[in-house]
Amino acid sequence: MLNPHLWPDTARLEAGQLWVGGVALPALAEAYATPLYIIDEVTLRGAMRAYRHALARHYPAPSRVHYASKALLNIAVAQVAQQEGLGLDLVSAAELLVARRAGVDMTSIHLHGNAKSDAELHRALDWGVGAVVVDNLDELERLIALSAGHPQPQPVLLRVAPDIAAHTHAHIATGAADAKFGFPLAALPVAIERILAAPGLHLRGLHAHIGSQIFELGQLAATVQVLVAALAQIRAQYGVTLEELSPGGGLGVPYTDAMPATDIDGYAQALAAATQQACAAHNFPLPLLTVEPGRSIIARAGVALYRVVARKFAADGRLLYLHVDGGMADNIRPALYAARYTALLANRADAPPTAPVSVAGRYCESGDILLRDAPLPAAQLGDVLAVAGAGAYTLSMASTYNMSPRPALLLLNAGQVQVIQRRETEEDLLARDLPLAATETPQSR
Template identity: 70%
Template sequence: MSLDSHIWPDTAEVIGGRLHIGGCDTTALAETHGTPLYLLDEATLRGAMRAYTAALARHYPGPARVHYASKALLNTAVAQIVAEEGLGLDVVSGAELLVARRAGLPMGQVHMHGNAKGEAELRRAVEWGVGAIVVDSLDELDRLAALTHGRERPQGVLLRVAPNIDTHTHAHIATGGAASKFGLPLEALGAAAARALDASGLRLLGLHAHIGSQLTRAEEFRAAVGVLAREMTRLRDDLGVELEELSPGGGLGVPYTADMPPTDIDAYAAALGAATREACAAHGLRPPLLTVEPGRSIVARAGVALYRVLARKLGPDGAPLYLHVDGGMADNIRPALYGAQYTSLLASRADAPAGPPVDVAGRYCESGDVLLRQAPLPPAGPGDLIAVAVAGAYTLSMASTYNMAPRPALLLVGDGAARLIQRRETEDDLLARDLFL
């Protein structure tokens, strides 16, 4: 049986009906480690990181950097892989920054984002020497100017703008419109840049925009670059400063179902490279450092989630309406939050013929907790193991402990070995924060 190569990890194969990833039998892993269980295929993860670096080198003549957007999935091992692959890291909290440091990432390669950064987070970012703080508002800029006043080594900053670009994506993950909660309105950019240039403890490096996630249209990325280059030109003309860094964010989409086209990192880099080259030539700008921040397109396809079927709900005709599994919206909120669709198979009988489509319901006490709608699985029942593809991004990183269910374990798989990189949460972990009256 062949698997869709744009959906499943590079190393996924079905051997004797059983799904293997990274040379490991997923059925055996589920027995050893329990379910729900998340697997991360090291080869797919590293391959996507390398594809970004190589594609930017091919398509952009100036300096370029790839920063993995850690919000998609972060733990110490993933941050170590980021460091080994020579990527930078974007973080949005003090704890994500702590993980970056713990993993040995050079702090100069870390950018700190966020529309509401706390005082302690900003202090930590400055004290630890992050490469750039991406400033989201005038209020934050003022706080940062005060915090860094008198410092010997100025803190690098990028100004994030809301570039007023509408994107074709779900409203929850569209961030480029003027009404978005993120970024400085374009009209405020001149004042923000002037303030940043005046602040003795800050060094204004460049401009940033992130227009949304799960985007597939090259023209939307090109438009973002166009706005940033235009604004950089305006700042040069008005304030006499030529900024050195341009970051059009992340956002490249991935397929979740076989009918969607594969992620084309090369085409994305070609579009960004051409747009930046052309805009710089048109405005007489030096090619800036081009920083991209992919999250989903680096980690999504590397991840596979495994769930055990615990029960069925049968309709009046005896046909199964639901398969009930032991995970759901607490480890993967995306179906409940955005109606996201996924691809699945039976991990231990992957090549059995499909039965009537069935919904796969999560274990959590919400009617909306349905992981898979009308999944074309073979007839299945208690004990069967369901594998869900493209589960690496915005799943575990958004996981909750709803219903006090412990969060799943994560294994890194490759070359026939599985390494536990995040252990399953325990009841003791869950109770550790609870205090008696």
């Protein structure tokens, strides 16, 4: 049986094979080679709609959903997000370019980042992004200078470090007062005064993001309370009523049976209730509530496919490792912070598991282990391994380590297959390399 909280909505087993989007995945591995990533369009669109509908159901004032594109971004995914009525959160000039080539309305974009370059700020200003999320005073001073003389003031949000420690891995916790992101609460007055005095900027609201893989909704509600209290203090001190509140994203997703299911409706209900309660307590009008989910939109829509190319046995005959043709270059998460996954053999999905086995990637690092002690059948060479929950923070963080081309990405829907990112080639890898200049070598002197 497939756990519906881990696999795409359209995933099913038929004649021992794993199917997604009306397509048998072993056939895709054969046709497009491995490593290979697929996205189930039904699951992707369904999660986007679930967020919009849940907020509309639970929050009586305007709300907006922005897809946190760092989870996975390309032109096709940006187009899907726009078709489903979502804005985008972006963090680089190239991501802005992807959005523009996808035809995304620039006013629906927030530009994030703690170290934005002048070139990125210039592009945001020139292309009219909906908001620049200002992270620190140095960035603010540069943005004030760059925005001077622009015909329309640039809307900005201030990122707040609310001093809330999310119960998640340290590498993806971002809400502490000493985190690399955001203004400590005590530093807000200086930033606000500078913005209010800058004719090229318009202060629209406050933003915070305390981390990723969060299942305890009380931490998110506490973040809302901190932000609303800050909005009320700004109104009292400066006579300005800011119109937008963004408590970030970060809703957790399960990668194994032992993890709780993603609860989008519960998330929206908790944020909506916390916002209404805090605004009532401070006699503050309900702001535009903007949420920024990424992982919980696209993780479950994605499946990664690998081919078993070798095995390693212990002296007593026990199978220790399955070696596959991908690994940490296309999915750094297990090596980076011990992320765990669920997998099965896509071509023999009905075979019962035997003794646990680890799945090792092909890269020259001892830490390149995709799965540890996974309950898999006795695999044979050529079997196709399918890894669930592979849509987020895999290809977006992929590298070309060991000069390995990055995988292709397919979008599946009702038996139709569309390549939305082609496989990288060796020529792509070498395109930036330049040979030594034709000069006399030291040995020939």
